[in-house]
Amino acid sequence: MKIPLHETFNFKAAITDYGWWMLSPNDWHDEECLFYRPIRLSRDRNLLLCISKHSNHLMINTETEMSLDHNDMKEIKDQVSWMFRLQDSFEPFYALCHDHEELLHIPANRKGRLLRSPSLFEDVVKVILTTNTRWKQTMNMVSNLVNGLGESVKANHQNEFKTFPTPERVLEAGESYLKEHVRVGYRSAYIIDAATKALDPVFDLESYKVLDSDITKLKEIKGVGPYAFNTLAMILGKYDLLPVDSEYKAHVIKKYFNGKKPTKQKLESVYDKWGSYKFLAYWYDIYS
DNA sequence: TTCCAGGTCCCTA
DNA sequence: TAGGGACATGGA
Numbered sequence: 543m544k545i546p547l548h549e550t551f552n553f554k555a556a557i558t559d560y561g562w563w564m565l566s567p568n569d570w571h572d573e574e575c576l577f578y579r580p581i582r583l584s585r586d587r588n589l590l591l592c593i594s595k596h597s598n599h600l601m602i603n604t605e606t607e608m609s610l611d612h613n614d615m616k617e618i619k620d621q622v623s624w625m626f627r628l629q630d631s632f633e634p635f636y637a638l639c640h641d642h643e644e645l646l647h648i649p650a651n652r653k654g655r656l657l658r659s660p661s662l663f664e665d666v667v668k669v670i671l672t673t674n675t676r677w678k679q680t681m682n683m684v685s686n687l688v689n690g691l692g693e694s695v696k697a698n699h700q701n702e703f704k705t706f707p708t709p710e711r712v713l714e715a716g717e718s719y720l721k722e723h724v725r726v727g728y729r730s731a732y733i734i735d736a737a738t739k740a741l742d743p744v745f746d747l748e749s750y751k752v753l754d755s756d757i758t759k760l761k762e763i764k765g766v767g768p769y770a771f772n773t774l775a776m777i778l779g780k781y782d783l784l785p786v787d788s789e790y791k792a793h794v795i796k797k798y799f800n801g802k803k804p805t806k807q808k809l810e811s812v813y814d815k816w817g818s819y820k821f822l823a824y825w826y827d828i829y830s
Numbered sequence: 831t832t833c834c835a836g837g838t839c840c841c842t843a
Numbered sequence: 844t845a846g847g848g849a850c851a852t853g854g855a
Contacts, residue, residue, distance in 0.1 A: 561836090578837085673837045679837085679853065767838045787836040811851025 545600040545619050549631060552652040553577075553595035556626055559829070560656040561693045566688040567706055568657075568666060571779060578605070579625070579704040584615050588705050590697035593622060600626070605697040621660040624751065630655075631781055633818050644828060654822050658777045663740040663746050664706045665777050670732050672773075691715055699774040709737035728768040730767025739763055750778060764830055772821070780819040786810055793828045 557563045557577055563570045569578040577593040589606035602622055605612065610618075623629060636649035648654055659665045671683045691711045692704030712720070712733060720730035739762070741748040750757050757778055761771050772783035784790065786809070794812050795803055803809075816823035 618839075670837095671834050674835065674850085675837090675852075676854075682853090721851080724853065728838095728849090729851080765838065774839060775835090789836045 543602050543615055545602065545628065545720055547598055547600065547628065549633070550598065550652060551626075552657045553600075555651060555653045556655040557657050559653060559825075560667065561658065561677065562657050565684045566681075567692065569701065569703070570797075571710065572585065578699070578703070579815035580659075580692075580697075580705045581618070581621050582693075582705050582708070583614055588693055590694045590695050590699060590703050591618065591622070591646055600628075605699050606695060607698070625658055625660060627658070629654050629753075635781075635822060638816065641736055645823065648822075653656050653826070654825055656776070656825075659706070661706070662751050662774075662778070663709050663736065666740075666760075666766070666774065668745070669770045669777075670736065671726065673729075673765065673767075673770060683724055683726050683729075687717060687720075687726075687753055687796065690719070690723050690761045691800060712737040713741070729765060732763070735764040753779065776821045781819045782817065784810060784813060784820055789828070790824070795802055799828075812817070 543658060546797045553767050554572075554575055558572075559568050562568060563577075567580050570576075573577070575594060578590060578595065580590045582587060582588050585630060587608065588607055589604055592603045594601045594603075598657060600622060603619060604618075621720060632652075632654050635654055639645040639648045660679065667687070668680075671681050675683075688704050688706055691707035693707075693711075695705060697703055707715075717730045717734050720726050720733055723729075727732060736747070739745040745759070745762075749755065750760060757780070760766055760774055766774065768789045769785050773785045775781075775783045776785070791809065798812050799808075813820040813827075815822050
């Protein structure tokens with residue numbers, strides 16, 4: 543099936559400009575420019591997608607033998623559209639880039655559309671698993687989570703794929719499982735809290751994916767502090783906040799303050815001129 | 831062995 | 844409102 547594109551974009555950059563492509567159950571094949579991703583449909587069905595980009599559309603091939611009706615296809619398209627931010631226009635950001643020579647390469651290469659996960663629950667868990675640890679350990683924890691609690695997906699593919707676990711499955715396994723087998727340490731309580739809030743009809747975690755919803759309640763999730771919240775804001779399409787962590791501080795102090803530590807206020811105002819797009823300006827400043 | 835990583839929580843003052 | 848210790852894990 544095809545998804546027509548309102549705006550063309552750099553498919554490879556959309557996937558590899560943010561680290562999520564390295565986390566299970568995402569599987570990026572760089573040479574062929576193919577993105578494999580197992581997803582979950584309603585009525586407890588799982589399938590493997592293979593996504594590629596053509597001139598004016600995304601092509602989605604299903605690698606799982608399953609009859610799909612109209613609603614199934616809509617669910618698939620909705621999840622893929624969310625992952626690649628297809629409903630969002632990046633033209634306002636590109637217009638801003640044109641006033642700044644150092645960022646001209648972003649519109650020139652149609653970058654900025656950073657990959658996100660099908661569910662907000664998955665992204666909350668993944669962001670929590672990036673805190674106070676090294677990237678390699680983040681990859682291990684996510685891999686343990688998917689291998690331990692994800693469901694196997696039947697597919698015409700040499701690799702075995704598992705889905706990202708549902709909040710139900712995480713709660714069923716419990717906190718002790720997360721500690722002993724996923725090796726997330728003290729983060730276990732945070733993940734349990736995220737799963738609980740994902741299933742709480744009042745909190746309704748996934749509802750914050752709606753554009754322009756008030757996302758401040760995400761701060762109530764245990765383990766979501768300033769860095770995690772600002773990262774989640776970016777994931778939800780609000781780019782005006784900065785993920786001030788050790789990487790941010792090291793980069794900014796080295797590049798803009800001659801290696802000398804400035805005040806907190808000055809440290810965090812480096813990208814102010816970018817207004818609504820501070821996160822993306824920072825991101826392409828540090829990683830390009 | 832000790833330190834600390836793409837932080838956050840919680841308790842003091 | 845700000846400061847600082849504790850927190851699990853695993854690699855250097």
